[in-house]
Amino acid sequence: MTDYAMTDGNNKLLIDVGSTYFKISTLDAIEQHFRDFNKGILDDLMAKCGETISRFGKQDIHVCSSANGGLSTLIIGVTNSFSLKYATSIAFNSGINIIDTILYQNIEDYSLPSDLIDVVIIVGGADTHSDLFSDSLYSYLKQLDYSNIVYVGTARDAPRIRENIKDVVVLPNIIDDRLHIVEEHLKAYLTNLYQQDIEGKEDIKHLYDITDNQIFPTPYIVNKALPMIDAKFSVTDPFILLDIGGATTDIHYSKDLVEDNIVTENEYDRLVFKRLGVYKSKQSLIFAAQSNEFVYELLTHLKVTENIFNEQNDKATKVLMQLAIFLVLCKMSHHGKSFINLKLLAINSIVLTGGITKVLTVEEIEIIIAFFYKKILTSDHNPVTVLDSNYDIWTLGAGGNQ
Amino acid sequence: MKVVTGVVGNDIHVVANRLIDLSLQARGYEVFNLGVNTHLEEFFDAAVETGADALVISSLNGEAEGWGREVRLLKANYKTLDDLVMMIGGNLVVGSGNTEDIVARYKNYGFDLVCHQVDLNTGLDSLAAFLEERSQS
Numbered sequence: 001m002t003d004y005a006m007t008d009g010n011n012k013l014l015i016d017v018g019s020t021y022f023k024i025s026t027l028d029a030i031e032q033h034f035r036d037f038n039k040g041i042l043d044d045l046m047a048k049c050g051e052t053i054s055r056f057g058k059q060d061i062h063v064c065s066s067a068n069g070g071l072s073t074l075i076i077g078v079t080n081s082f083s084l085k086y087a088t089s090i091a092f093n094s095g096i097n098i099i100d101t102i103l104y105q106n107i108e109d110y111s112l113p114s115d116l117i118d119v120v121i122i123v124g125g126a127d128t129h130s131d132l133f134s135d136s137l138y139s140y141l142k143q144l145d146y147s148n149i150v151y152v153g154t155a156r157d158a159p160r161i162r163e164n165i166k167d168v169v170v171l172p173n174i175i176d177d178r179l180h181i182v183e184e185h186l187k188a189y190l191t192n193l194y195q196q197d198i199e200g201k202e203d204i205k206h207l208y209d210i211t212d213n214q215i216f217p218t219p220y221i222v223n224k225a226l227p228m229i230d231a232k233f234s235v236t237d238p239f240i241l242l243d244i245g246g247a248t249t250d251i252h253y254s255k256d257l258v259e260d261n262i263v264t265e266n267e268y269d270r271l272v273f274k275r276l277g278v279y280k281s282k283q284s285l286i287f288a289a290q291s292n293e294f295v296y297e298l299l300t301h302l303k304v305t306e307n308i309f310n311e312q313n314d315k316a317t318k319v320l321m322q323l324a325i326f327l328v329l330c331k332m333s334h335h336g337k338s339f340i341n342l343k344l345l346a347i348n349s350i351v352l353t354g355g356i357t358k359v360l361t362v363e364e365i366e367i368i369i370a371f372f373y374k375k376i377l378t379s380d381h382n383p384v385t386v387l388d389s390n391y392d393i394w395t396l397g398a399g400g401n402q
Numbered sequence: 403m404k405v406v407t408g409v410v411g412n413d414i415h416v417v418a419n420r421l422i423d424l425s426l427q428a429r430g431y432e433v434f435n436l437g438v439n440t441h442l443e444e445f446f447d448a449a450v451e452t453g454a455d456a457l458v459i460s461s462l463n464g465e466a467e468g469w470g471r472e473v474r475l476l477k478a479n480y481k482t483l484d485d486l487v488m489m490i491g492g493n494l495v496v497g498s499g500n501t502e503d504i505v506a507r508y509k510n511y512g513f514d515l516v517c518h519q520v521d522l523n524t525g526l527d528s529l530a531a532f533l534e535e536r537s538q539s
Contacts, residue, residue, distance in 0.1 A: 079447035105481045129453035179434055
């Protein structure tokens, strides 16, 4: 494979393996392929792009992926406004998709998750506080099925946590003495866990046969690209970036759009809607659409009926993607009840990336955005739509991550 | 002694907030300042995260009146805040009003100490006296 390996440091091969597509990028071109689910990921990749891949050495191939489904995470924290909110924000920014939370004071009221949890995060308290956790935590954990557990709360409670929880990893507190967020340690831990998860998954771990570099979560790579977005696009801050994928929809947003108490150096944060996609999560997207009181009006506006949900053609795919944009905007507004509400009237640009850019035109997207602002926010606000149709944002992030 | 402070609601009177922060620090308190535009739930949550002894809420635009009504209800959701000293000060009504009525109203909302248009040092003296009295009881 390495006979023709290129050694020029700038000449890298970037590969993104998604739940539906994979794409590869060289200095010269970008290729995109629909995945063949009858084949293993590496076999499929080599069948379609083997010639390109063989031109590069393992050290020059960088892979990111969201195809392993991500890590399931349970966060146990002592308040909604600080510990749970901070840990959730760090987890999202680390590329984690599945997050459940428990407010510690009510832990006895929560039912036990039936599935195996990949990682449990325990958090709470500034370092000057202590004795936040007691037997109710340890009893709950004894009944829980989890693979990893990490403590990122007050340093004063760390010895007792170590005594009572087997194999717990203790990291520095994510809440500092001014009640501000400290992200780096937990973020590094979670992205490393993501890599270990990939290494442990039969199908995707074979990607390490073609690369010597760490495989990062795709949303982590996209988030890293955003401060550099000006290099490729004419985007005016504050903006949001929507990545509507096959299984999930990611939103990356300028921090200026949020009124909250998180003081961080991050310029952009991420949020994910885990069952909102146009391929693997198609049925839950349709269910969400049918539950939205404005969707039927939107379908009429698009000159289709709800029968479109049963169709399998290009038009149906387009409408599903348009609905996904609308639903995501609804969820981010005060109309929805998500982890965070954005000041949507302050948005100057809406950037779209991912497979959606290959299906919808700017005009088809603008119809939806205008409908949303008119119907939900009763406003004529009109942010500029920017399509990342050549995956420049991902390339920027993957290249910048080296 | 740990104190959580901040300006409640949609109130951006940052200078007063900073003065309260500095004055509390000068008196030896460990201060957690949430700044301006702080929601009531954030005050209580900060008290949980820090193990605060007292909550010192300020309001200059009179908005506290609306928020104050929710104090008792919201605080009842927390299982560890029964001993938290609740203090509010500043300009506590929109327009004018009788101080005695205002103080009684806020105490009814669940505040232990109410300082309507009271000098900062006088207010903080009353906090010190209250905490001292409580520690001896």
